[in-house]
Amino acid sequence: MTASPVAVKHLPEVNDSAAQRSFLREIKEFVEGSRQPRLIFDLSSIPQINPESIDLLLECVDHAERSDGEVCVTGASRETEVLLELTQASSVLNIFPTVLEAANGSPSQAA
């Protein structure tokens, strides 16, 4: 078991259910083998997140919390920030401008 491990991930394609299953399996394995894991999702390549991806993020939060971990998102566009707030996902996510700040856990939250 590793102490406070960090993993930086990208979200899988929305319409690829096999990729999503594989992604969730990978996440589950990571968090179950860790103590207080920190999952960082780099959203910088996503112009506007969709509800399916938000659901996926929330599933990751669920898994992470079982290991006393946390989920961070970085590089969110203004559109994505609005959607995370609108769906109230931002209340369970830590939002940072960059991966580096998320990895350091610095408090300069973007939203």
Place this chain on the structure above:
Amino acid sequence: MEMGALVVAAGGDLNGASPGSSLWAPAWPVLGQSVLERWIRMVQGLGVGLVSVVDRAEQPSKRIHTMVEWAREGVERILLIVLGSYAEIDLGDLVRFHYQGQHGVTRVFDQEGPLGISLLDRDSVLVDTERVASEPYRPSSRYDFLGYVIRLSSTVSYRRLVEDALQGRCAIRPSGIQARENVWIDPSAWLDAHVKIEAPGYIGPGAKVRAGVTIRGCSSIERDCEIDLGTTLDHTSILPNTYVAPGLYVRESVVDGTRLENLARSVALDLGAAGLLARISKPQPNGAKPLNLSAAVDLPLSDVDGHGEDP
């Protein structure tokens, strides 16, 4: 006839949104009534029976033609309002000021500049019609207005006007009845018993607000909207015929059908495909289906049967 009023609607579109990323459109209602309608009422309150509204996008020659026609028909004074602001001008005082002035044209200014409101004598219209409409330096009297005015050029200024009205900072009073202090609910609106409203707030005609909804921060819901279970509106205006999905937190935004403009982040989104927002079609008079949501949401507006239940 003593006076006619020509209102030129700003934005080039009396119904739709202005071009660009902002959703702002001059036709948006402010607590039950658009600014255009409010101007028309103000003019009618002056006793002016001849009122015409023209689209700013139309050729200027058309409105000049209208003014010349009126002047030729004997209209003594023409009130020209180029709609770009909401201003609580005492039009009666403006007319009195104009009578006392030395010029055939009186233009209204506030501290920021001209408000696009002019009062013109018949003779000045007939003498040089093109200059009347287009020459900014034509000799004129200046009427300085010091009362409430807001220039409406964006969604931000629209929200400011809504908040000013709800907080009593201007003379706009919401339509409907005051259900409790600073909460206005139209009698035809339907609210579940478990709706929380933090004053001030406004719920317009035909609106349906489901259980668990919270309305706060000077939020307004215009006519025929539906706010679904558990959603929170915070410093937000919902424009007519809009459906808002359950469980959302809508903050510092204006929502018009499937489109949302977030003022805090200066961004406009279309969330129809995401199923979070939808446009509710107006009921058809021939008994056709009353609701046609662009997203896959099954919520018949025809089921609305409660009336003005106090939350």
